[in-house]
Each structure stands twice: as structure tokens, then as C-alpha cells.
Amino acid sequence: MNINSIDLNLFLVFQAIYATRSVTLAGDRLGMTQSAVSNALKRMRERFNDALFVRSADGMVPTPVAERLIAPIEEGIACLVQAVDQGRTFEPETSSRTFRIAVNDIGQLVMVPELLSVARGIAPGVRFETVDVSVAEARQRMLHGQIDIALGSWEAMGPSFYQQRLFDETFVVLMSKASPLGTRERIALDDYLAAEHIAYRPQGTTDSQLQQTLERAGALDRRRVVLTAAHSLGLTSIVATSGLLLTAPARLAKAMVASRADLHSVEAPFEVTPFEIRQQWHERFHQDSGNRWLRELIFGLFHERSNRDPAPRARAT
Numbered sequence: 001m002n003i004n005s006i007d008l009n010l011f012l013v014f015q016a017i018y019a020t021r022s023v024t025l026a027g028d029r030l031g032m033t034q035s036a037v038s039n040a041l042k043r044m045r046e047r048f049n050d051a052l053f054v055r056s057a058d059g060m061v062p063t064p065v066a067e068r069l070i071a072p073i074e075e076g077i078a079c080l081v082q083a084v085d086q087g088r089t090f091e092p093e094t095s096s097r098t099f100r101i102a103v104n105d106i107g108q109l110v111m112v113p114e115l116l117s118v119a120r121g122i123a124p125g126v127r128f129e130t131v132d133v134s135v136a137e138a139r140q141r142m143l144h145g146q147i148d149i150a151l152g153s154w155e156a157m158g159p160s161f162y163q164q165r166l167f168d169e170t171f172v173v174l175m176s177k178a179s180p181l182g183t184r185e186r187i188a189l190d191d192y193l194a195a196e197h198i199a200y201r202p203q204g205t206t207d208s209q210l211q212q213t214l215e216r217a218g219a220l221d222r223r224r225v226v227l228t229a230a231h232s233l234g235l236t237s238i239v240a241t242s243g244l245l246l247t248a249p250a251r252l253a254k255a256m257v258a259s260r261a262d263l264h265s266v267e268a269p270f271e272v273t274p275f276e277i278r279q280q281w282h283e284r285f286h287q288d289s290g291n292r293w294l295r296e297l298i299f300g301l302f303h304e305r306s307n308r309d310p311a312p313r314a315r316a317t
Contacts (some may be wrong), residue, residue: 006047011073013040014052018070021059071144078145078284090289092123099294100129102138102150104204105232107277110251111151114301122297132203142282148291149298150280153205161280164295167304168274171210172265174253179243182264189269193219198246199228200235206249209275214247217270236260277302 016026017037027037045052048069053060062070090097103112108130119126131138131147139157141147156163173192175182181191201207214220226244229235236256239246240263246253253265279298285291 007043010040010044010047011077013037014044014066014069014073015077017041017053017060018062018066021061023060074144074146081145090293092126092293094125095123095290096125096127097290098127098129099149099290100131100147102133102142102147102152102154103130104132104152104206105202106204106206106249106252107152108132109232110249110255111298111302115298118301119297134203142280143284145282145285148281148285149294151277151298153209153275153277154280155205157280160283162283162286163278163280164299165276165278166299166302167277169206169277170250170272170274171213171247171268172250172253173268174239174246174248174256174263174265176240176243177262177264179245181245185266187266187269189217189219192245192269193222193224195224195245196226196243197223198235198238198242198244199223199225200232200246200248201228201230202232203230206275210247213268213270213272219270236263239263 012030013026013032016029017023020026020029023037023041024034026032027034030037032040041053048065050065051063052066052069053062055061101112112128112130116128119128131141133141133147135154135157138147138150138154139161142150142157142161150157151166153169173187177183179195181187181195211220214223226242227238229238232252235246236259238244239256240260247268248256250265257263257265279295281291281295
């Protein structure tokens with residue numbers, strides 16, 4: 001196949017359909033009409049002699065050929081984007097760039113609102129997307145430029161990634177002020193174990209940190225868990241009206257208390273080893289001016305000094 005005879009814009013259409021599983025949504029992402037996207041897909045089908053995407057109840061499902069094509073196509077697009085970005089300086093005042101951030105449920109509630117508020121004042125045309133993915137998927141998508149930054153208590157992603165500590169996090173206990181323990185400034189472990197609980201189990205290493213903490217305290221299998229929740233949505237109201245205790249990261253609890261005057265948080269009645277919240281990015285984009293702007297903005301907003309602060313780390317080892 002002669003590369004000179006191929007419209008490279010077709011690969012952008014391919015990537016958009018693969019990501020959205022929809023011709024209509026792909027058009028919205030690319031600023032194209034649905035008919036233009038359909039026509040581009042038709043041309044790609046003719047080029048590769050394959051359907052590439054098949055309509056189903058779950059949207060446009062990629063064929064095996066499309067699954068084989070997506071990785072090299074996305075890597076090629078990322079290289080082109082990087083080449084263009086390196087040829088110009090990121091101008092936040094005029095940029096319309098979309099930044100994609102890997103962050104879990106907690107980080108989206110705790111960090112993204114402030115980041116978005118400040119960023120829009122500096123860069124009104126910039127857009128953000130958050131994605132909640134596994135470490136393995138985040139690592140792969142950051143390599144190919146599909147994710148710019150990973151925020152949270154992620155494990156070190158490897159020797160090709162930079163990392164930077166933002167702050168230390170810990171766990172507290174959140175409760176309704178109307179609950180039996182709600183007027184106390186401290187609670188004993190026996191009272192904690194006698195109460196009924198919500199087990200908040202978000203995806204990511206924050207949950208692993210909590211499980212390990214509870215196990216060290218001898219409380220993991222002794223709590224009376226009434227509700228196990230994968231997401232934070234609705235937990236504020238549930239805690240306020242149920243009398244259940246919620247053990248959660250301190251900043252998440254702070255955000256919940258700020259949203260409702262009938263909530264109260266106290267220190268956990270067991271030892272909690274602080275754990276780092278950090279940002280990580282791939283070395284391929286270390287010199288990218290837009291990526292650097294985002295990293296510096298995040299660091300400026302959320303970094304808290306610590307006696308354990310290391311000198312700036314070049315890369316994770």
C-alpha cells in the first residue's frame with residue numbers, strides 16, 4: 001500500500017470511532033458531520049478490505065483487523081502530535097488543547113474542581129477529560145500520548161515515567177452529627193468496631209492502602225459493613241441519613257463535610273501511615289510545553305511541603 005495515496009485524516013477518524021464506538025460521537029469529537037465520518041469509514045474499509053467496525057447494541061464494535069490496527073495508528077498519531085507541539089510553544093491563553101487525566105473517583109471529587117476552576121481562568125479554551133483506568137492501561141495510554149498525566153496514589157509506573165509528590169494523604173472517619181458518635185471529637189476503637197459501616201471500595205491503590213491499614217489495626221474483618229460502595233456518588237447523603245460510619249481519605253471527607261453541615265469527621269482510632277498522592281507522566285512528553293504547563297499548574301495548586309520531600313526525582317526507578 002502506497003502511503004502517499006492515503007489521506008492521513010482517515011486515521012483520526014478511525015481513532016475517534018474506536019474511542020467512542022459511535023460514528024455520531026466521533027463526528028462531534030472531530031468537528032465533522034455524521035455523513036463525513038461515514039464516508040471516511042467507507043474509504044478506510046475499501047483500503048483495508050475489511051469492515052473495521054460492525055454495528056451492534058453496544059455501538060460500533062471493532063473487528064480483529066481494527067484491533068490490530070489501533071495500536072500503531074495511535075502511536076503514529078501521538079508522534080505527529082508531539083512533533084507539532086515541539087515545533088511550537090503552548091500558549092494557554094489561545095490553546096484549545098484537550099488534556100486527559102487518569103484519576104479515580106476520589107481525585108475527581110477532590111482535585112479536579114479546583115484544577116478546572118483555575119485552569120479556565122488562565123486557559124479558557126483548554127478542555128479536560130478524566131479517565132478511570134487500571135495502572136496497566138494508564139501506562140500504555142500514557143506511552144502513546146492518549147493520557148497526559150496520572151494523578152493519585154498510583155504505584156510507580158516504571159523507569160520510563162517521571163513522578164512528583166504532591167501531598168501526603170491519610171484516613172479519617174466520617175459520620176452524621178446526629179449519629180450516636182456524631183458529637184465526639186475522638187472515638188475509641190471499640191466504638192468504631194461496634195458501629196455499622198460503609199465500605200468504600202474505589203478502583204486504585206487508595207483502597208489497597210485502606211485495606212492494609214485496617215488489617216494492621218485488626219479491624220478489617222471485625223467491622224460490621226452494611227453497604228459496600230464502588231463510587232462516592234451519593235455517599236454524602238447516605239452517611240448523613242443512615243448513621244453509618246465511612247472511613248475515607250481526609251480530603252474526600254473534608255469535601256463532603258463542606259457540602260453538608262450535618263456531617264462530622266474525626267481521626268481514625270488506629271494508626272494510619274500517610275501515603276503519597278503524586279502525579280506521573282511519560283518521559284516522551286517531559287519536554288512537551290503543554291504537558292509541562294499542566295504539571296506545573298497541578299504542582300502549584302496541590303503541593304504541600306513535607307519533611308519527607310525528596311529532591312525532584314527525574315524518573316521512577
